[in-house]
Amino acid sequence: MKETHTIKPAAPERSLPLKEADVWRPLPGGWRQLYGGFHDLGISIEWHDFETAKPFEWSRSFHPGSLELCLNLSGNAVVRCGADSAEFGPLTAGFYVPGRGGGLTAWRKPGERHRFITAELSPLFLRGQLSQCDGALHPMVEHFMGDAARARGLGAVHRLTSEQEHWVQQLLRPPTALGARLLWYHGKALQLLAEFLFDRAREDELFCDRQKRVARERVDKVAALLRANLAQPPDLEELGRKAGCSSFHLSRTFSRELGMTIPQYSRKLRMERAAELLRSGKYNVTEAAMAVGYSSLSHFSQAFCQAVGCCPGLYPLKEPAPQSSDKE
Secondary structure (H helix, E strand, C coil): CCCCCCCCCCCCCCCCCHHHHHHHCCCCCCEEEEEEEHHHHCEEEEEEEEECCCCEEHHHHCCCCCEEEEEEEECCEEEEECCEEEEECCCEEEEEECCCCCCCEEEECCCCEEEEEEEEECHHHHHHHHCCCCCCECHHHHHHHHCCCCCCEEEEEEECCHHHHHHHHHHHCCCCCHHHHHHHHHHHHHHHHHHHCECCCCCCCCHHHHHHHHHHHHHHHHHHHHHHCCCCCCCHHHHHHHHCCCHHHHHHHHHHHHCCCHHHHHHHHHHHHHHHHHHHCCCCHHHHHHHCCCCCHHHHHHHHHHHHCCCHHHCCCCCCCCCCCCCC
């Protein structure tokens, strides 16, 4: 007999895994499952509605090894991954990848009503639905599908369109008969993927133009990460993970776009910051070196001299005073 597979709907009051139950226990009625099950189907669509007098550590509810999409109707929240952050305001949507060992922190503000839907997605589910797509997926999604064990990071947050807001509301009150609700939710799950997990580029964008844009965005992201972590720059492997590509590809892309390697660019940023600190007159050479991550004064002096053209001890403490004009 041919084996058939059917998708069974989750019971409305299905119990949470123990860890997640501990998160929502202080907020009775603040969580309800709408569809699926992460371990059974690889997707779980859930509804949240609560108020809290204290900041709520939202990241404790994130499912390890998932990609989570948040459709935020009301309330304000922030998700952080290292130096990166994603802010969810009213009527916004975005996704994030918690990673298997954590790594994200997220908080919801006190004194507000928080109403939002989350969709927890497994890599197996996404590969089954998206493996035939032609490369237009968001780089973070591609990275998660290919290496879920090491993926971690934030996607962009966008404001919901009026049409998206309408069908998000439908997720709470499906406009279909009870017997067809399973099929309806399955269709909506696919719509979530199509709406929010693809690169938000113009449909008529040429492939070569898209490649250039993605390369520029990756370089900009890496430059921002290096600028935000002068004292302890991320290594190449970490930069590649955050940029959503291999370290080898990132190195080639970065050198092609900026005309210098990532280490050269990082050193340039650090020396510019050190020069700024010395010019302020508030830092001596040792303090400036430590502020930009150098524990060796000789290495710092050599790098500074190469970048600026003079030794840090001879660098002017202040900008030259502007010369007075002969004209009144």
